[in-house]
Amino acid sequence: MPDADDAREGIHEPGRAEGASDAAMSELAAAVVAKFPGAVFHESHGQPVVYVDRASWHDVAVHLRDVEQCTSCLDVTVVDHLSDAGRLVVDGVAPERFEVVANYLSHARNRRLRVICEVPEHEPAISSLSDVYPGTNFAEREAYDLFGITFEGHSDLTRILMPDDWVGHPLRKDDHPSRVPVTFKEDPTPR
Amino acid sequence: MSSVRDEQRLEGQTDEGAQVLQRETREIVMTGGLWPDDSDTTIINMGPQHPSTHGVLRVMLELEGETVLRLKPVIGYLHTGMEKTAEELTYVQGATNVTRMDYASPLSNELVFSLAVERLLDIEVPPRAVWIRMMLVELNRAASHLLFQATNGMDIGALSMMIYGWREREMTLRLLEMFTGLRMNNNFIRPGGVAADLPDGWEEETLSTLDAIERGTRDYAEVLTENPIWMERLVGVGVITTEQALALSASGPILRSTGFPWDLRKAQPYLAYDEVDFDVVYTSNGDCYDRYLIRLNEILESVKIVRQCIERMPAGDYRIQDRKVTPPPRARIDESMEALIHHFKLFTEGFKVPPGETYVAIESPRGEIGCYLVSDGTGKPVRLHIRGPSFYNLQTTAAMAEGTLVADTVAIISSVDPILGEVDR
Numbered sequence: 374m375p376d377a378d379d380a381r382e383g384i385h386e387p388g389r390a391e392g393a394s395d396a397a398m399s400e401l402a403a404a405v406v407a408k409f410p411g412a413v414f415h416e417s418h419g420q421p422v423v424y425v426d427r428a429s430w431h432d433v434a435v436h437l438r439d440v441e442q443c444t445s446c447l448d449v450t451v452v453d454h455l456s457d458a459g460r461l462v463v464d465g466v467a468p469e470r471f472e473v474v475a476n477y478l479s480h481a482r483n484r485r486l487r488v489i490c491e492v493p494e495h496e497p498a499i500s501s502l503s504d505v506y507p508g509t510n511f512a513e514r515e516a517y518d519l520f521g522i523t524f525e526g527h528s529d530l531t532r533i534l535m536p537d538d539w540v541g542h543p544l545r546k547d548d549h550p551s552r553v554p555v556t557f558k559e560d561p562t563p564r
Numbered sequence: 565m566s567s568v569r570d571e572q573r574l575e576g577q578t579d580e581g582a583q584v585l586q587r588e589t590r591e592i593v594m595t596g597g598l599w600p601d602d603s604d605t606t607i608i609n610m611g612p613q614h615p616s617t618h619g620v621l622r623v624m625l626e627l628e629g630e631t632v633l634r635l636k637p638v639i640g641y642l643h644t645g646m647e648k649t650a651e652e653l654t655y656v657q658g659a660t661n662v663t664r665m666d667y668a669s670p671l672s673n674e675l676v677f678s679l680a681v682e683r684l685l686d687i688e689v690p691p692r693a694v695w696i697r698m699m700l701v702e703l704n705r706a707a708s709h710l711l712f713q714a715t716n717g718m719d720i721g722a723l724s725m726m727i728y729g730w731r732e733r734e735m736t737l738r739l740l741e742m743f744t745g746l747r748m749n750n751n752f753i754r755p756g757g758v759a760a761d762l763p764d765g766w767e768e769e770t771l772s773t774l775d776a777i778e779r780g781t782r783d784y785a786e787v788l789t790e791n792p793i794w795m796e797r798l799v800g801v802g803v804i805t806t807e808q809a810l811a812l813s814a815s816g817p818i819l820r821s822t823g824f825p826w827d828l829r830k831a832q833p834y835l836a837y838d839e840v841d842f843d844v845v846y847t848s849n850g851d852c853y854d855r856y857l858i859r860l861n862e863i864l865e866s867v868k869i870v871r872q873c874i875e876r877m878p879a880g881d882y883r884i885q886d887r888k889v890t891p892p893p894r895a896r897i898d899e900s901m902e903a904l905i906h907h908f909k910l911f912t913e914g915f916k917v918p919p920g921e922t923y924v925a926i927e928s929p930r931g932e933i934g935c936y937l938v939s940d941g942t943g944k945p946v947r948l949h950i951r952g953p954s955f956y957n958l959q960t961t962a963a964m965a966e967g968t969l970v971a972d973t974v975a976i977i978s979s980v981d982p983i984l985g986e987v988d989r
Binding site for chain 1: 639683814941946947951
């Protein structure tokens with residue numbers, strides 16, 4: 374094992390996420406809201422969340438990477454709100470069927486930020502972040518595969534978990550598992 | 565595949581038919597009808613049935629001679645729709661589902677799910693539950709890294725490691741069985757606390773297992789760490805830089821092997837990790853050897869944490885006494901109508917979680933495991949998404965394998981330590 378490098382050890386100094394003040398926690402969010410006029414800040418159980426529109430989705434990622442030291446985009450996923458009984462409604466955000474969610478982490482500042490974008494049912498498309506954060510490549514393929522959201526500019530937007538010839542997007546709420554008939558080899562009648 | 569062996573076997577045979585067959589086989593191979601003549605590169609398909617792919621990973625390799633030009637992981641062979649299943653299960657049943665994702669460290673999955681549910685419910689579990697959780701997760705981390713030592717050794721060719729690593733892991737699993745009732749897929753950490761209190765005599769059992777783990781880890785170090793063949797095979801193989809790892813959203817031992825000491829247990833402490841003493845293990849070369857060293861030494865750090873858990877295990881309740889979340893004790897059901905109703909409601913409908921969304925992340929043995937949970941106020945989640953560390957870490961194999969020899973891809977895949985159950989979910 375190499376000797377402890379004090380400078381590297383120092384990475385852990387600035388940040389206890391739990392102990393940091395609210396203002397410090399949401400400083401990333403505040404920067405995004407100040408830079409992008411349509412962005413809406415929301416605090417979700419102590420975590421900063423910013424709702425942005427589709428036009429600024431990609432620019433927010435570039436801004437977070439280049440200016441705000443967000444080193445990683447840890448996760449991109451989608452939520453289908455087709456059949457919610459009671460949905461969380463945030464002031465200033467027009468709800469749509471799909472929500473694309475990106476989780477950013479700044480290792481240098483030890484801050485997290487969640488960016489959410491509403492995507493309508495009739496046009497399920499959003500720009501890809503994979504040119505800004507290459508790590509989102511698989512995540513966007515998964516979101517495309519399971520929800521049918523098109524990520525524009527993605528280099529290889531193919532199915533990743535389902536078979537290539539699969540029809541439909543299984544995690545959509547209107548894609549019910551029983552749609553796929555179960556047939557047994559020895560059984561003369563299909564079920 | 566079999567042509568070389570067949571040739572040797574058939575040599576000297578007088579059977580005319582066999583010899584004709586042999587000649588024909590050789591002709592087909594030598595004319596090279598399988599590849600287009602104008603192409604200098606070869607596409608090799610490795611897996612999904614390959615002993616070094618840890619189950620069902622398929623890897624497409626483009627080779628020029630023996631050099632890897634491109635590597636592409638192909639996944640989905642273990643996709644069982646667990647995130648879809650989660651939408652059909654109540655929050656009480658949810659832990660049973662998520663525990664099967666990363667089957668080498670099931671308790672991390674349960675923990676991240678339970679923490680997410682608890683955050684949406686806005687409840688805090690008693691201190692004893694926190695410490696039991698921490699102890700079990702660390703034992704599980706040790707078990708997972710012991711499994712890595714076994715499979716990594718086997719992949720590289722140190723076949724005795726397969727037996728040694730499995731032996732110590734089995735001891736750890738036996739201890740977990742004593743605590744939880746099951747070796748794997750424990751479903752022990754649940755929203756509201758843990759399923760049961762610690763059994764009688766747990767301290768002695770745990771201490772003796774920890775001694776065995778330490779003894780075993782010392783043995784591995786003796787067998788492997790300074791072993792010239794082992795070093796020849798791993799040092800400088802599959803190198804990745806910090807910048808690459810961060811851009812590819814890698815975490816865990818892969819990120820730490822590049823000289824970046826990022827560990828959520830220290831950086832963003834959860835449970836009681838800020839109260840125990842342990843070190844973040846990291847190295848600076850970013851190669852397969854470093855990732856082996858990190859996992860080996862993390863076993864010892866986990867042992868250190870578990871020892872502190874034994875010493876400082878607080879007294880008190882092991883789960884929250886909120887009847888909306890925790891079922892009443894069996895004895896109460898006989899004497900209290902309320903308890904019976906709570907029991908019945910909890911196991912049929914589950915409990916309701918207020919509308920909201922949250923993302924909770926913890927450090928699993930493989931890196932940051934996150935749970936993105938969306939609730940609409942009913943008893944079942946609208947969306948449960950697990951950010952599997954292996955899913956993202958697998959992307960780094962492409963960067964690591966570029967320009968290396970084809971024989972090193974096995975070492976590279978092994979050093980990422982992917983668990984395909986979590987990759988495909």
